[in-house]
Amino acid sequence: MSDAPPEDLRSSSAVWRRAAAPFALQKLVQALAPFHPRLRDFPPELPFVWDEATLRNGTLFTLSTDLGGVDLLGEVLGVGNFDQVKEESVQVEAFGRQLWTLNLRGLIQSKKAAGRQKDLRILPELESLLEAIEPE
Numbered sequence: 001m002s003d004a005p006p007e008d009l010r011s012s013s014a015v016w017r018r019a020a021a022p023f024a025l026q027k028l029v030q031a032l033a034p035f036h037p038r039l040r041d042f043p044p045e046l047p048f049v050w051d052e053a054t055l056r057n058g059t060l061f062t063l064s065t066d067l068g069g070v071d072l073l074g075e076v077l078g079v080g081n082f083d084q085v086k087e088e089s090v091q092v093e094a095f096g097r098q099l100w101t102l103n104l105r106g107l108i109q110s111k112k113a114a115g116r117q118k119d120l121r122i123l124p125e126l127e128s129l130l131e132a133i134e135p136e
Contacts, residue, residue: 013071017082020060025052028072035065078113079106105131 018087031050037050040062048054055061059074075081079088079102088106091098102110108126111119 037063078109
């Protein structure tokens with residue numbers, strides 16, 4: 001079994017600490033730069049500079065890259081900033097790596113806050129799962 005992500009993975013999301021030290025922002029910029037990040041759904045002729053200042057001055061970046069979509073979130077609606085998101089997260093192994101992901105309670109909070117139809121449709125199932133693992 002391969003440790004690589006599935007080929008049909010269309011978009012990945014990550015929460016980043018907006019108040020991170022400059023070297024951390026620089027590392028994030030350098031990590032994505034070889035994959036030519038551009039703002040998703042914006043005209044290609046629209047100027048876009050991928051650098052630390054851009055990251056510092058924004059809270060949400062929906063990017064297209066050579067690898068696929070990457071969403072960088074300065075905060076998660078319904079949960080909060082990086083530190084609050086981490087409190088509502090669990091560490092899991094995926095693709096041969098240790099990753100942090102929202103726990104079920106945090107995922108429910110974020111889906112309720114987003115209020116999109118696709119999120120609201122899944123809420124009953126998520127809430128049933130939460131009830132099964134955390135009975136009152």
